[in-house]
Amino acid sequence: MKLALVMAIVVVVGLVLVISIYNKLVGLRQGVRQGVADIDAQLRQRHDLIPNLVETVKGYAGHESATLEAVIAARKAAASGAPSSGSEQQLRGALDNLLALGEAYPDLKASANFQSLQSELADVEDKLAAARRALNAAAARFNAARESFPAVLFANALGFTEADFHRLDASEQGTVDQVPRINF
Numbered sequence: 001m002k003l004a005l006v007m008a009i010v011v012v013v014g015l016v017l018v019i020s021i022y023n024k025l026v027g028l029r030q031g032v033r034q035g036v037a038d039i040d041a042q043l044r045q046r047h048d049l050i051p052n053l054v055e056t057v058k059g060y061a062g063h064e065s066a067t068l069e070a071v072i073a074a075r076k077a078a079a080s081g082a083p084s085s086g087s088e089q090q091l092r093g094a095l096d097n098l099l100a101l102g103e104a105y106p107d108l109k110a111s112a113n114f115q116s117l118q119s120e121l122a123d124v125e126d127k128l129a130a131a132r133r134a135l136n137a138a139a140a141r142f143n144a145a146r147e148s149f150p151a152v153l154f155a156n157a158l159g160f161t162e163a164d165f166h167r168l169d170a171s172e173q174g175t176v177d178q179v180p181r182i183n184f
Contacts, residue, residue: 018154021151022154024145035138041131046124050091053121067101074091075094099121
């Protein structure tokens with residue numbers, strides 16, 4: 001009788017432990033997914049600003065067509081959602097070149113539209129960097145909890161795989177919606 005009671009207590013404690021581990025890992029995994037969604041939102045916002053910025057620059061420096069076409073092509077490549085062939089880095093470089101035109105054209109630099117869009121883009125870049133840091137922190141917390149004892153005994157069996165710090169899976173990359181072009 002005592003042995004049966006002890007065995008029942010051990011089984012109940014084990015079951016409570018597994019449920020507790022599962023619930024903790026679910027919560028941490030959701031934090032990683034939220035981080036991925038936050039990055040998607042910031043990338044979408046960045047992509048939405050680019051056509052407006054290009055149209056503003058066209059009004060002042062339309063003959064800089066090579067720079068403008070490079071920005072448009074880089075945005076299109078990044079917006080396609082293709083697994084990173086450096087498309088976001090290429091877009092960032094093209095945007096830097098576009099923003100540098102503000103230095104070469106004083107009228108453009110003085111334009112309230114250009115200044116506003118430049119400020120919005122800088123804000124989005126800051127938020128994107130923060131979202132990436134948050135994703136890395138969430139992935140680190142999840143991976144640490146997943147690899148800690150006793151969770152390591154159950155994590156794989158419960159379907160919890162390691163979160164990636166460096167790149168997003170194609171299914172997580174979300175599609176960047178196309179925005180209507182706005183002419184100033």
